[in-house]
Amino acid sequence: MAKNGSVGSRTFEPPNYSECSMKKYQHVLVYLGCVILITALAYLFYRMLLLSLVIGIAAGVYLEQMFAQSVIKRRRRAFRLQFREFLENMGVAARSGDMEIKALESSLESLSIAYNEDTDIVQEVKYIIHMHKDGGIQLKVLFQNLADRVQLEDVKSFATIYSVIEGKSDRYGDILSETSQIIGDKIEIEQEIQTAIASAKSETNMMLIMPIVIVGAMSALGGGFMDSLFTTMVGHMAATVGLILFAVSYVIAVRASDIDV
Numbered sequence: 111m112a113k114n115g116s117v118g119s120r121t122f123e124p125p126n127y128s129e130c131s132m133k134k135y136q137h138v139l140v141y142l143g144c145v146i147l148i149t150a151l152a153y154l155f156y157r158m159l160l161l162s163l164v165i166g167i168a169a170g171v172y173l174e175q176m177f178a179q180s181v182i183k184r185r186r187r188a189f190r191l192q193f194r195e196f197l198e199n200m201g202v203a204a205r206s207g208d209m210e211i212k213a214l215e216s217s218l219e220s221l222s223i224a225y226n227e228d229t230d231i232v233q234e235v236k237y238i239i240h241m242h243k244d245g246g247i248q249l250k251v252l253f254q255n256l257a258d259r260v261q262l263e264d265v266k267s268f269a270t271i272y273s274v275i276e277g278k279s280d281r282y283g284d285i286l287s288e289t290s291q292i293i294g295d296k297i298e299i300e301q302e303i304q305t306a307i308a309s310a311k312s313e314t315n316m317m318l319i320m321p322i323v324i325v326g327a328m329s330a331l332g333g334g335f336m337d338s339l340f341t342t343m344v345g346h347m348a349a350t351v352g353l354i355l356f357a358v359s360y361v362i363a364v365r366a367s368d369i370d371v
Contacts, residue, residue, distance in 0.1 A: 122237050125230070127186055127260045130178040140177050145170035154325055155349040157340040169357070176364070185230070190262055190293060192231035196221060197268070197290035204283030210249055210276070213283075214239055250276045264293045314363045321356060 125131070132140075149166030156162055196217055203216035218235045225232050238252045250273040257269035268289050275282050325339075339345035 122233055124234075124237060124255070124259060127189065128182065130181050131185060132178065132181055137174060137178065141170050141174040144173040144177075148173070151322065152353065154322065154329070155339070155353055156346065165353075186260065186262055189230050189260060190264060191297065192221075192225065192229065193262075193265060193268075194290050194293040194297070195224065196231050196235060197286045197293070201283050201286035201290060204286060210282070211239070211242060214242075214249075248276070264289070264296070267292075311363070314359075318356065318360055318363065321352065 130137075145163075145166040147166075148169040149162045152162035152165040153159060199217035199220040200213045203213035204210075208216055214235060218232070218239065221229075221232050221235060227233075234256060238249065238256070241247045241252055242249055250269070253269040253272050257266040271285060271289065272282070275285060339349055
């Protein structure tokens with residue numbers, strides 16, 4: 111289920127959070143930036159413009175895809191923080207005696223103060239309220255639809271639990287708070303891990319940059335120090351091995367530091 115709904119004065123199309131939210135021109139700009147960067151890096155090692163451009167064009171595709179994936183992950187992480195606050199607000203309203211839909215509306219009021227109109231959680235809660243009140247769709251179906259689109263374990267768990275307790279338990283306020291606390295604990299653990307590996311990430315970045323700095327500095331010195339690297343077959347092979355090791359190290363560093371809890 112992914113029906114459009116009128117949210118405020120606009121029609122809201124439920125997004126698929128597995129797809130990058132960037133516009134086409136933003137993809138193009140990122141790609142061009144990657145091509146220029148990699149072309150300059152390859153030229154530093156090869157001093158052959160055409161070959162460097164070919165490498166930049168090929169590597170730019172992969173790097174643009176990596177960037178797009180990072181945008182998707184950042185959006186999901188931001189949504190998890192927003193969803194936690196949504197559950198907290200809804201839990202407070204539920205414990206004060208509000209029924210589910212009233213608790214949703216109360217939570218929306220609080221979220222509208224904390225976030226701007228275009229924030230994902232504000233749009234999603236408005237959509238859920240609209241589709242429930244005007245479309246007659248059960249809240250458990252709407253929450254499950256949200257979980258299917260967001261693809262976050264915390265949201266999936268909440269949707270599953272809510273589908274069981276909807277209309278059957280007066281403890282749904284406590285369940286909301288408990289789910290919010292679990293999400294909060296996961297976020298704190300993730301932040302502690304990121305803090306612990308921050309120095310290692312800085313050291314890794316320095317180690318990745320140093321070969322480029324050394325080659326650039328030695329080339330700038332002149333005197334023929336780097337002629338064999340640029341003019342001989344052995345030099346080109348050494349440059350190729352160096353670039354491959356550089357690329358592999360970069361990919362490993364990025365994936366090793368991308369930790370989800």
